[in-house]
Amino acid sequence: MTQTLSDTRRQQCTQMVSQTPFIQHLGAEISLLEWGQCTLVMPVGPEHLQQDGFVHAGVQSTLADHACGTAAYTCLRDQQQILSIEFKMNLLRPAKGQQLKAVAEVIKAGRRVSVVQAQIYCGQGDNWVQTATMLATMAVIDSAEA
Amino acid sequence: MTQTLSDTRRQQCTQMVSQTPFIQHLGAEISLLEWGQCTLVMPVGPEHLQQDGFVHAGVQSTLADHACGTAAYTCLRDQQQILSIEFKMNLLRPAKGQQLKAVAEVIKAGRRVSVVQAQIYCGQGDNWVQTATMLATMAVIDSAEA
Amino acid sequence: MTQTLSDTRRQQCTQMVSQTPFIQHLGAEISLLEWGQCTLVMPVGPEHLQQDGFVHAGVQSTLADHACGTAAYTCLRDQQQILSIEFKMNLLRPAKGQQLKAVAEVIKAGRRVSVVQAQIYCGQGDNWVQTATMLATMAVIDSAEA
Amino acid sequence: MTQTLSDTRRQQCTQMVSQTPFIQHLGAEISLLEWGQCTLVMPVGPEHLQQDGFVHAGVQSTLADHACGTAAYTCLRDQQQILSIEFKMNLLRPAKGQQLKAVAEVIKAGRRVSVVQAQIYCGQGDNWVQTATMLATMAVIDSAEA
Secondary structure, three states: OOOOOOHHHHHHHHHHHHOOHHHHHHOOEEEEEEOOEEEEEEEOOHHHEOOOOOEOHHHHHHHHHHHHHHHHHOOOOOOEEEEEEEEEEEEOOOOOOOEEEEEEEEEEEOOOEEEEEEEEEEEEOOEEEEEEEEEEEEEEEEOOOO | OOOOOOHHHHHHHHHHHHOOHHHHHHOOEEEEEEOOEEEEEEEOOHHHEOOOOOEOHHHHHHHHHHHHHHHHHOOOOOOEEEEEEEEEEEEOOOOOOOEEEEEEEEEEEOOOEEEEEEEEEEEEOOEEEEEEEEEEEEEEEEOOOO | OOOOOOHHHHHHHHHHHHOOHHHHHHOOEEEEEEOOEEEEEEEOOHHHEOOOOOEOHHHHHHHHHHHHHHHHHOOOOOOEEEEEEEEEEEEOOOOOOOEEEEEEEEEEEOOOEEEEEEEEEEEEOOEEEEEEEEEEEEEEEEOOOO | OOOOOOHHHHHHHHHHHHOOHHHHHHOOEEEEEEOOEEEEEEEOOHHHEOOOOOEOHHHHHHHHHHHHHHHHHOOOOOOEEEEEEEEEEEEOOOOOOOEEEEEEEEEEEOOOEEEEEEEEEEEEOOEEEEEEEEEEEEEEEEOOOO
């Protein structure tokens, strides 16, 4: 049931990442974007850490939430928007590495609600460890409603 | 069953906020700290926003998670640490204002696991709107284990 | 902002409990019903237990989910229905007692999505212990859409 | 890193299902049990339904929670027990069919906490539809502590 991402929608998704101040502030970029899928990657700086030297859970939830929202956005029709309703994240292992990556995949692209999961990894090169997992619910908003 | 927060523990909690790079990066400070309770406040800057001008959900989850962890930490014995196991956040309303505030309260201070809820508000002065709610689970770690 | 529950809506809510086979199977009844609020109570039988003699988490989540849905339903207009989108439940303490009670309260009655929390108690008479807490998201469905 | 399930542990897991009153009350049975994995199946009866004729979310969460707990239990050492800390379930589609199935898989088997996900399906024969997904956190309890 996978579909192809149109050029227009791909461009809108790219803007959803490049024009979001907090995502730009973190330095995140799209590394994969397909219908129902979005992977975001960001460099880990000293300012992103917890007091114990690991990446703060809030940085991980930010990247994962935004990847989930963008993944859900790929499945929408023109004139529709995405809003996060809620998300739940489990921290699995301490996050240590040069980069953080959130791999989001839509598991239900609904007419009004989409459900998306994301796996979060920390590392670099060929060496990544899964540090968290997110299950998120997104609202599909028709522009006429907004 | 409320207890008094010892000076030593109060100081450790204060350090848990002042020595966490990402929390300092956001500009967050403690505005209330008692046994089982922690309120964090931060100024909202343009870099904390979503593309639509509202505060990014990730900023809200960061502040709420850290408030929940600090609230849980107030209930621990010496030599114990707190680690986030998981959290779930519902976004209730668009977050717009000069400041963001997370009010966390422990609802179960367990021997091994603590459960904490946080209410997140955005606004300034006497004008605050609740924008999100979090329910979080924290692990109590004995230093000997770590 | 609390409103009064109309007689028509009260009757529809009562039917939502009395005409749901699994809720009747558990023996649950409404003990409080107001705008934005619903409390359900059920007798605990030996068939509702976990192998350790405590009430199964699934019984608690069933009662809490249904109380949340009914509480959300009290806030709707005619011709609207409620559907559970998702719920998250924390188990706080072992559940032992003659009755189980779920006290649900709407924290956001939205046009399309409602957010509800429930506190779950086990006990009898004047002796109740909180055993779980739920945070749930419900979809508001217009009959025309269904 | 998958391991083999010992006969002793397999027998303990089987008992965890066959000796749990509420699970027996629902008629659930193990259809797959391996290290880190448990699938439970149950027949859907008229008493398990919502007022709209679909399987109640509470039945689904019960089956999924128990499958998650049993899957986590397969990874434990002797003398350890499993307790549900929390779970979150998203309802994806209406559940209609002769049987309900919960396929649980451990995604982190920790020393103190395990994280498990479950996919819930409704249907029969070769015709199953995914109706829900769960992400659950389980505590690993040493018998000495209990």
